[in-house]
Amino acid sequence: MIRKLLATATVIASLGTTPLHADTFPEIEELTLGFIKLTDMAPLAIAYERGYFEDEGLFVTLEAQANWKVLLDGVIDGNLHGAHMLAGQPLAATIGFGTEAHIVTPFVMDLNGNATTVSNEVWELMRPALATDDNGPVHPISAEALRPALEAFANQGRVFNMGMVFPVSTHNFELRYWLAAGGIHPGFYSPDNTSGQIGAEVLLSVTPPPQMPATLEAGTIAGYSVGEPWNQQAVAMGIGVPVITDLDIFPMRAEKVLGLRADFVEQNPNTVRALTRALIRAALWLDENDNANRAEAVEIISRPNYVGADPAVLANSMTGTFEYERGDIRPVPDFNVFFRYNANHPFTSDAVWYLTQMRRWGQIDTAQEDGWYQDIAQSVFRADLFLEAAQSLVDDGLVPADAFLFDSDGYRPVSTDAIDGLPFDGRQPNAYIDSLPIGLQGDQRVVGNAVQG
Structure with missing residues (x-):
């Protein structure tokens, strides 16, 4: 009870007119939240450092x-x-797929924020195939430019390996999307072979994000797809060159989310609302006034207990630019998006896109009806929980109502911004899957080392 009284006093002091009411106190006041040392953990750090968690008790x-x-x-x-x-x-x-448990999200942490980096050796093999202008290589760079490197490695009897952070990560799917759009097969999964390397021209394997630069420097991998600051770290170390960002592969999708067990959410609705409110406020702070707070955010997340990276390296991507080759710094204002463009809304269509990629590469073994994709997406990406928290912030006068899509049906407009130009309509996942030239289609399955059906 003492903690609850203190929490109420904190809210009154900081917000003036919005004290916690007895029926909205968090069921659990002391929480432990995990994160990986990446730039996009920033909403957690900001909610902590600016007192937004404490405001919520x-x-x-x-x-x-x-x-x-x-x-x-x-x-x-x-x-x-x-x-x-x-x-x-x-x-x-x-x-x-993998460990089974019903996990849900009421909050999307960010959009975008990833890139694909290759070693200096691979970059030199790619460079002759690239179009250039007065600014240097013309972006976006197609994965077709990797062909000379693949051939050189094959001629030397070397395997071409690339790193990604997890089998169902955005990074894995983005890297696969980029490779496939350039005519390079990234390999299938099957129930009996979860390596994801069946029929692959490029072997993709898991490497934890902070270990990417060292693994590249050691020569174990020829490139990787990862979030920041680990692409910019390769530039700073002089060991690699980022060749494409996710803004050029398939932009403006959910990147990281707040993951919670479904039973925790059902048992602790006030706690979940409080968490979501605090994170919405942190995301708003990160993007407000045209990213005016980003320099302060960089200083905060550079601390060892958060990302623990050089502030100058973090600032490369957090403050509206991105460095490719050393000295080739280009404006990329939307590389990290934390609030604008309805970034925090758990869109059904974003979840459907991830599921289509799982099906495309065999992580979903068999064909599913369109409705299955929607049902799974909506059971995990909980827009209802997000909008409840958002409405409470509007009611308290903390965020304007026009910052949220209260009337959304859960689907973003049909997108044609992917590197291959193919339209994605989240309402028609099977038609989208069948439009992709490399990957499983229709009733196809991977059996042994072959696609059947």
């Missing part, structure tokens, strides 16, 4: 995790109350 401990599997297991077994998760993790867990 929450006493939060933020704990860095070793990798995405450890983080997911921590949420499932209850050692973590929730976590900064890959958008694909709650979906995969819910359908039973």
Whole structure:
């Protein structure tokens, strides 16, 4: 009770007119939330450092995790109350790909924020095939430019390996999308072979994000797809060149989310609303006034207990620019989006896109009806919980009503912004899957090392 009284006093002092009411007190006040050392954990750090968690009566401990599997297991077994998760993790867990558990999200942390980096050796092999202008290589760079590197490696008897952070990560799907759009097969999964390397021209394997630069420098991988600051770190170390960002592959989708166990959400609605409110306020602060707070945010997340990276490296992508080759700095104002463009809304269509990619590469083994994709998406991406928290912030005068899509049906407009130009309509997932030239279509399945059906 003392903690609750203190929490109420904190809210009154900080917000003036919006004290917590007895029936809205968090059921659980002390929470432990996990994260991976990446730029896009920023909403958690900002909600903590600016007191937004305490405003909501929450006493939060933020704990860095070793990798995405450890983080997911921590949420499932209850050692973590929730976590900064890959958008694909709650979906995969819910359908039973990997560890099975019903995980949901009421809040999307960010849009975009990833890039694909290649080693200096691979870059030199790619360079002759690239179009150039006065600014240097013309972007976006097609994966077709990798062909000379693949041939050179094959001629030397070397395997061409690339790193990604987790089998159901955005990074895996983006890297696969880029490769396939350039005519390079990234390989299939099957129930009997979860390596994802069946029929692959490029072998993709898991490497934890903070270990990417060292693994590239050691020569174990020829490139990788990862979030920041680990692409810009390769530039700073002089060991690699980012060749494409996710803005050029398939932009403006959910990247990281707040992942919570479904039973936790049902048992603790006030806690979930409080968490979501705090994170919405943090996201708004990160983007407001045309990113005016980003320099301060960089200083905060550079601390060892958060991302622990050089502030100059973090600032490369967090403040509206991105560095490709050393010295080739270009404006990319939407590389990290935390609030604008309705970034925090858990769109059904974003979840459907992830599920289509799982089906495309065999993580979903058999064909499913369109309605199945929608049902799974809506059971995991909980827009109802997000909008309830958003409405309460509007009611309290903390965020304007026009910042949210209260009348959304859950689907973004049909997108044609992918690197291959193919339209994506989340209402028609099977038609979209069948439009992709590389990958499973229709009733096809992977049996052994072959596609059947």
